[in-house]
Every structure is written in structure tokens, then in C-alpha cells.
Ligand SMILES: CCCCCCC[C@H](O)CC(=O)SCCNC(=O)CCNC(=O)[C@H](O)C(C)(C)COP(=O)([O-])OP(=O)([O-])OC[C@H]1O[C@@H](n2cnc3c(N)ncnc32)[C@H](O)[C@@H]1OP(=O)([O-])[O-]
């Protein structure tokens with residue numbers, strides 16, 4: 001049992017206060033990532049509004065969340081399936097949906113943005129939200145590759161703007177990269193660390209540098225795999241098996257590219273190539289570009305490097 005001292009009473013109450021700061025969460029973008037973030041926030045007792053551009057997308061997102069919750073409870077409540085079903089219903093009740101971001105942020109403590117990986121689109125969104133959200137609301141982006149400071153520059157709340165980079169699939173992946181941009185206040189950063197813990201995740205602190213930690217290492221590796229295949233030095237199947245059995249990765253690089261989405265992968269590579277055109281690590285891949293041009297975006301469209309049922 002922990003020995004209670006004045007000091008740890010103080011730190012307990014301050015971490016409780018930081019946690020209490022976030023009750024209502026608005027997740028913008030109901031795609032792969034936004035749906036997962038909404039699910040996890042709702043599962044940990046937060047009241048969540050999920051926003052996207054159409055009711056159809058939101059219906060699909062809600063169906064996906066329900067299916068994912070059922071997979072979670074199948075394991076978690078294996079002994080008592082009826083408790084599992086009650087949990088699913090309780091979590092779904094914590095989530096509402098909207099196509100009007102500006103009106104729903106009026107009652108929110110935290111915005112987590114997970115829309116398309118495009119700086120201008122993200123800036124336009126946050127510029128509009130900045131006028132509608134209360135002063136205390138913290139804004140965050142789940143961007144994979146864009147500087148948080150650039151996204152935040154369309155707002156007047158630089159101290160209340162940080163990064164929360166989740167990993168796909170959000171319900172399974174334990175890591176959250178919490179990004180402190182130069183103007184992010186220590187209090188905002190502390191609230192975001194505590195929020196990540198409240199979600200049951202393991203946060204790591206990151207500077208606002210390209211790709212933070214994981215993607216700065218992962219993107220060059222995945223691109224090297226594609227180049228190795230483009231040179232004819234290995235089939236995608238063999239490369240995937242090699243990295244799973246030889247390096248212990250749960251998915252090979254081509255499986256993971258299909259899982260992440262080839263459109264998102266291309267946005268990341270093109271953005272970094274534009275900023276650093278002489279860096280061979282970020283050189284575009286003709287094969288990836290061809291697949292994206294053909295609309296083969298990976299698992300989400302049924303075909304990418306592989307065909308998916
Ligand atoms: C070139 C540029 C590219 C850069 C990309 C950067 C992108 C980004 O910024 C960063 C990332 O996210 S990087 C990406 C980072 N991500 C990675 O690196 C991911 C690497 N992959 C993995 O860690 C594992 O393969 C998985 C955990 C995905 C699946 O586990 P598995 O053992 O291989 O196989 P399984 O049999 O399928 O599933 C087993 C069980 O897991 C559970 N479950 C799974 N999905 C679920 C969901 N959505 N909901 C709920 N539950 C889910 C479920 O219980 C299921 O059992 P069921 O009986 O079937 O229901």
C-alpha cells in the first residue's frame with residue numbers, strides 16, 4: 001500500500017484536477033482514426049460528439065464503433081457476455097454525432113481533430129472553431145506529419161493548442177504521442193498527458209519536429225520497403241513475411257500501408273518531400289502514386305497493395 005504524504009496528496013489532487021478538466025470531447029473526422037478516438041474517449045466515461053461532413057459518414061462511423069466495441073467486449077467480458085452488451089450500450093450513449101462543428105464546440109473542453117492530412121484544410125477548420133469555442137477549450141490535432149505550430153497558426157489560442165497523435169487501430173494501440181509546440185503552455189501539455197492516461201493510453205512527450213518520434217522512424221522504413229520491392233529485390237509478400245518473422249513486427253510494411261491508407265501515406269510523403277526535396281528518405285514512390293491514382297487506397301477501399309475482402 002502506498003504511504004500517504006502531504007506531497008503525494010498534493011500531486012494526487014493536482015492530477016485529479018487535470019483529469020477533471022476534460023469531460024466533453026469533440027472529435028472532428030469520423031474516419032479510421034476519429035472513430036477510434038471517439039470510441040476510446042467514450043469508453044472511458046467522456047461525453048463525446050463526433051463530427052464529420054455528412055450523416056452517411058457518421059452512420060458508417062457509428063456502425064464501425066459498435067463493431068469494434070463488440071470485439072473489445074468479447075475478450076473483456078468473456079465470462080459475462082450480458083455485462084459486455086450493457087457496456088457497449090453505455091458507451092454508445094456517451095457518443096452523439098453532428099455535421100456542424102462550430103455549434104458543438106460551444107460546450108466542449110477538448111477538440112481532437114482527425115480530418116484529412118492537409119495543412120490548409122486543417123487551418124481553415126481551426127480558424128472557424130477558434131471563433132466558436134469557449135476560451136478554456138483546448139485544441140489538438142492527430143496529424144501524422146504536419147507541424148502543430150503551423151496548424152495552430154490559424155487560431156489565437158497558441159497556448160491552448162497541442163498535438164495528440166494516436167495510433168491505428170486506436171482501441172488496441174497503447175501509445176499516444178503528446179506534442180508540445182513552442183507556444184503550448186505547460187498547463188495545456190499537462191492536461192493532455194493526463195487525458196491520455198485517462199484513456200488508458202501510455203503517453204510519450206514529443207517536440208514539434210517532423211513525424212514526432214514514431215513516424216520519423218516508421219515512414220523511412222516503410223518507404224524503403226516499397227523501394228526494395230520497386231527495384232525487384234523482393235516480392236511484397238516475402239518482404240512482409242520477412243519483417244514479421246525476422247523482425248517481430250505484427251504486420252509487414254505493405255500490410256501496414258494498406259491498413260493506414262495509401263492516400264494518407266502519400267499526403268505524408270508528398271508534404272515532407274516538398275519541404276526537403278533533396279532528402280532521399282522522403283522521395284516519392286511511383287508504385288504508391290500509381291495505386292493512389294487508381295483509387296486503390298488500401299483496406300478502406302477494398303484494394304491497395306493487396307486485395308481485401
Ligand atoms: C509511408 C507512410 C506511412 C506512415 C503511416 C503513419 C500513420 C500514423 O500516423 C501512425 C500509425 O498509426 S502507424 C500504424 C501503427 N499500427 C500498427 O503498427 C499496427 C500493427 N498491427 C497490430 O498491432 C496488430 O496486427 C493488430 C492489433 C492490428 C491486430 O492484431 P492481430 O493479433 O494481428 O490480429 P487480429 O486477429 O486481426 O486481431 C486480434 C484481436 O485484436 C482485437 N482487435 C483488432 N483490431 C481491433 C479493432 N479495430 N477494434 C477492436 N478490437 C480489435 C480483437 O480482439 C481481435 O480479435 P477478434 O477475435 O478478431 O475480434
Ligand SMILES: NC(=O)c1ccc[n+]([C@@H]2O[C@H](COP(=O)([O-])OP(=O)(O)OC[C@H]3O[C@@H](n4cnc5c(N)ncnc54)[C@H](O)[C@@H]3O)[C@@H](O)[C@H]2O)c1
Nearest residue numbers: 029030031032033034052053114115116117143144168260
Ligand atoms: N490512418 C492512420 O493510420 C493514421 C494514424 C495516425 C494519425 N493519422 C492522421 O489522422 C488524420 C485522419 O486520418 P484517417 O486515416 O482517419 O483519415 P480518413 O480518411 O479515414 O478520415 C478522415 C475523415 O475526415 C472527414 N473530414 C474531412 N474534412 C473534414 C472537415 N472539414 N470537417 C469534418 N470532417 C472532415 C472525412 O469525411 C473523413 O471521414 C490525418 O491527419 C492522419 O494523418 C492517421
